[in-house]
Amino acid sequence: MCHVTNAKNGVNLPSGNNKILLTGDGVRRALTRISHEILEQNASSDDPVLVGLQTRGVHLARRIAENIENIEHYKPVVGCLDPRLWRDDPQVASGQPLMPSDIPTSVDGRLVVIVDDVLYTGRTIRAAMEALLDFGRASRIQLAVLVDRGHRELPIRPDFIGKNIPTSRGERVQVRMLEIDGEDAVLIGEEH
């Protein structure tokens, strides 16, 4: 089992300067759509392994797995991954405890969908793909994100997007999740 904690983005933004981009219902609809799209695009292939990136990506992956279970008659395997040790900029999360990684099945020859909350520079996803290779040779790797905020620094493109949000670099996108923050929402505020 994955042990999930609220380490990533653990410091909450002060409320007030934040604009709500997605409400709880919005998050739910986006995840439902992503779940359908994952099934649609991979109709003929095997069932996917969902790998959530610590920490909010893991909760998102679990919800997508539940959605898929409601639509089809199986529940995809959910794994978790902390790609920090594979980052080219480890200072981003330095000082926070490393989170456990656990993929409870072999990924050899399987379709793997990496799930994360916000796609920004793409560096986390690069690190995650490299970390994933040590678990085996997936037949295909796809990427699902709740929010794509632009400003890519690497040639990485998501396959499934909850919402495109044009941002400036000075802004900060925060995904709040029921399991960690007590509510589902996507907020945008100024970096401070």
Next chain:
Amino acid sequence: MAQQSTLSPSYLEQNMIGLQTRRHLLDVDDLGASEISGLLDTAEGMLEITARDVRKTPALRGKTIITMFFENSTRTRVSFEQAGKILGADVINVTASASSVSKGESLLNTVKTLEAMQIDALVVRHPHSGAPYFISNHIDASVVNAGDGTHAHPTQSILDLFTVRAHLGNLSGKRIAIIGDILYSRVARSDIIAFQKMGAEVVVCSPNTLLPDEWELGSTLALESGFGRLQIAKSVEEAVDGADVVMPLRIQKERQDAGHLPSLREYSARWGIDSQKMALANDSALLLHPGPMNEGVEISSEVAHGSQSVVEEQVRNGVAVRMAVLYTLCAPGNSVSAIRNDGNSEIK
């Protein structure tokens, strides 16, 4: 496994500060409880990596770590080397007997020579207490104490915490019995401090000759002693009674030669941990030993390899804990570069 309750945002903020300002690991006594928890949590993630088919990460790629051992060691040296290599660092092992130290080079000159080779961390074991601290004052690299004299063995105590936490969960209120050579043991000193910091209750038992002079059998130390409310039991039976962890320490044969012990056979009969003494502890009690074990002296073979023994697990966990330590001290963006830029060289 990581405990949800300890990972509140305020905990993380404190913890972040703690980990980011650290440059050396010289002793457990200057680590805060939250910083120790952070290392234990990170070690959980590292343990998973050590269990994979592919045990390699690029986290410390391009970093050079030197292990310099002025005393013999198998498990500590190998586990530091393995930890560094799994994290992707280049690890170079220096043993004093095969180095210029045997030609009479001073410790300071040896260290300066190594530093000139652009190293990022120096892991030191030395027979003299305080040698790693001395080195840390003369070097820009991170210094990790791998055991110095009778002073400290911080990574051993962190891996002992890690092993006990994995089995018993929260350490708070747990009773830890440490039996043996308390006077000369750096493991005893570091473990007493580390377990107390995490809220455990520590009791020691040893022949009177292997206790500090001012410690009286049957007493509890005052807080000001630097060892918290350490209990000194009159007998092994009293110490082990109701314990959650029983930890006999290695009796070095030199102690007998120095007149501290009448004979190893007498030590074994009175202070050695056998299954009868172990039966006084809690049913779920763990048996730890920092190794190497003298079976038949401080521990019977039956207990050493019994169902309560987690000795081999300690060794396995040692690699993960040392990965967490090296990563915390050496990863880019962690302490070293930030402190170098400030010109502040005295943060331990």
